[in-house]
Amino acid sequence: MKDAATLKKKLDRATLKAIKASAQAIYDKAGKKGNPEMKFPVRSLKNVKYSARTGYFEIGRQMKLRTLTVNTVKTFAQTLRMMSLSKELVETDDFATKRDAYYQSKNWGQAMFREQTESDAVMDDMEAHFSVEKISREQLRFIPDEHGGAVAGELTVLDPDLKTGRVEKIDCTRFGSGAYSIPSLVEHLSFETRAKFILCIETGGMFQRLQSHKFWETARCILVSMAGVPTRGTRRFVRRLSDQCDLPVYAFVDCDPYGISNIYRTLKVGSGNAAHVNQFYCVPRCSFLGVTPQDILDYKLPTHPLKDVDIKRAKDALKNDPFFQAHKPWARAIQQMLKMGVRAEQQALARWGLNYVLEEYLPAKLKNTKSFLP
Amino acid sequence: MKDAATLKKKLDRATLKAIKASAQAIYDKAGKKGNPEMKFPVRSLKNVKYSARTGYFEIGRQMKLRTLTVNTVKTFAQTLRMMSLSKELVETDDFATKRDAYYQSKNWGQAMFREQTESDAVMDDMEAHFSVEKISREQLRFIPDEHGGAVAGELTVLDPDLKTGRVEKIDCTRFGSGAYSIPSLVEHLSFETRAKFILCIETGGMFQRLQSHKFWETARCILVSMAGVPTRGTRRFVRRLSDQCDLPVYAFVDCDPYGISNIYRTLKVGSGNAAHVNQFYCVPRCSFLGVTPQDILDYKLPTHPLKDVDIKRAKDALKNDPFFQAHKPWARAIQQMLKMGVRAEQQALARWGLNYVLEEYLPAKLKNTKSFLP
Secondary structure (H helix, E strand, O other), X not given: OOOHHXXXXXXXXXXXXXXXXXXXXXXXXXXXXXXXXXXXXXXXXXXXXXXXXXXOEEEOOOEEEEXXXXXXXXXXXXXXXXXXXXXXXXXXXXXXXXXXXXXXXXXXXXXXXXXXXXXXXXXXXXXXXXXXXXXXXXXXXXXXXXXXOEEEEOOEEEEEOOOOOOEEEEEOOOOOOOEEEOOOOOOOOEEEOOOOEEEEEOOHHHHHHHHHOOHHHHHOEEEEEOOOOOOHHHHHHHHHHHHHHOOOEEEEOOEOHHHHHHHHHHXXXXXXXXXXXXXXXXXXXXXXXXOOHHHHHHOOOOOEEOOHHHHHHHHHHHHHOHHHHHOHHHHHHHHHHHHHOEEEOHHXXXXXXXXXXXXXXXXXXXXXXXXXXX | OOOHHHHHHHHHHHHHHHHHHHHHHHHHHHHOOOOOEEEEEOOOHHHEEEOOOOOOEEEOOOEEEEEOOOOOHHHHHHHHHHHHHHHHHXXXXXXXXXXXXXXXXXHOHHHOOOOHHHHHHHHHHHHHHHHOOOOOOOOOOEEOOOOOOEEEEOEEEEEXXXXXXXXXXXXXXXXXXOEEEOOOOOOOOEEEEOOOEEEEEOOHHHHHHHHHOOHHHHHOEEEEEOOOOOOHHHHHHHHHHHXXXXXXXXXXXXXXXXXXXXXXXXXXXXXXXXXXXXXXXXOOOEEEEEOOHHHHHHOOOOOEEOOHHXXXXXXXXXXXXXXXXXXXXXXXXXXXXXXXXXXXXXHHHHHXXXXXXXXXXXXXXXXXHHHOEO
């Protein structure tokens, strides 16, 4: 494993180089009395492709061009200001949320944003612009404002201090009934682990059960609480951990179209409308432990009828989602769920006893990881 | 400070005693061919009172009586089953979420719940019933399914293992850019700290800034990220920490009716519709650091106009909320905000530089804690 501080410096240099190159190109063009322009990939579902080989929703080749004209002058200036802010953040080893960036603009004179939606759009454009050069928003030092996921188990996180560079070693087996809360920015982290896999869990309640009973000890694993659709910080954390430590990732979510399509699919291949950044967030090595529609039958789980929104979501997935279309076992599983007309929560396993999930269900499942849905 | 394990055993004994006493009373009445009955405090805003002396929304004296009749037999049986589940959880040192309890009922034969709303209502009743004897839902071993808040700073959490009793010492200065994630159940925790106060922060982004720059080191404090309205686990954690270590609590939230009325007021005195449990969750020692309406003027903060829902919420607070009615400075502050017609986010301080908040704003505020709103 590479030294975290060295890796970080290398990334920072690449980021600064890319920002400078973009700015220089605009400056040069302007110097020659030309019309400066910037290119951005088109961010829409129509400009997305999926192949099981790359393992995530990739952005297509459609680009939009923003040329400096009377009409675009303000947005153009704002984009450059935003790039300059990013450069400053990398140089001072700091970071900003979307809101921070919006409020910073209040000092930009004429280039001030009036609404946060404006600054968010410029930030998304900039993120898309640099994603072409494999530079993520996090490398640009823009962080999400969301609460991160929680982690417990066989993992030590190495976290170098912003200022001193002193590395903090965080042992995730030592949190009692509590857990490690993932920071917004995870690019500077590195990992040490003897775990065999990462288990990503939908609900806080299930995570708390597995954590309090130290399931990670018997199963030699790392537990991650996603609390619904995982935040970007959580997805990036799991991705980097999986990559660096060569660990498979198993998802344990509710058996309903939301758990399968929104949570699992987003974790594994990314989302359609943020396709320009999926390369950084997707977790291609993820597979689906459960709860599967077949589990409902095998474990005689209590169910709820599918709601209209569930049925719509499931049919949409079959008809329009390139991921489910590419994987026949998934198409069959979703059809089975639609036919049964029911859904089941992961906590439904409590029917057989509160700790049945950790004493019976998970161990049985983990004996046969090859049968997991792709 | 009392030994955590001893304290926990004492609480567990009290809980078991109360459950047995309630059950015994019903059994005795039935044995004498009487009609068994159970008493529950009425849970509604109309049965709530506030005094600055007790420091929280207290439930009133109105009670409802549930007598065993042909019509109530099922609910009555379910309540007893739920009490029995709670007893089992205390005895086996385990816990259950609302959902777990619902699914457990699938083995209760005729007493099975058909919908989770039914089991939630029975659990709320039971919680209210035992709250009269100062026993919290957490002591009954029912835990929320929510994600806990994050903590960083000058604090060591002592957490005894469920099974072995071995105490884990969690040093919250050692999480790097990450944080300690509060567990769902905090009754068994105890604390060691040299901090001077607890700072509760509304947004994840602001928490991340203060944490990454180790504000807790210079200010000698404990940082808590609430991520909006704090969960019960977070509120109970702050309350116990404040009580045990005799620490004042300062809230740092957006200057809008949501931050003031929903987040701050709930943290300090509890909520109206869960008044029967506020005694466990309220943090009476909390005061309001900012952002205040006066701060908007003093710090020339960028603002947004108040939305209709903001105006409605502010007027409601002035007219109907016993807390704001009891504290004149609050009534004046809310009137000032209404008059100005604007709100400001805590991140608006970024206007003066990203780290202005930790280098200027917070230190200036903390020099004069007596001026904080009550």
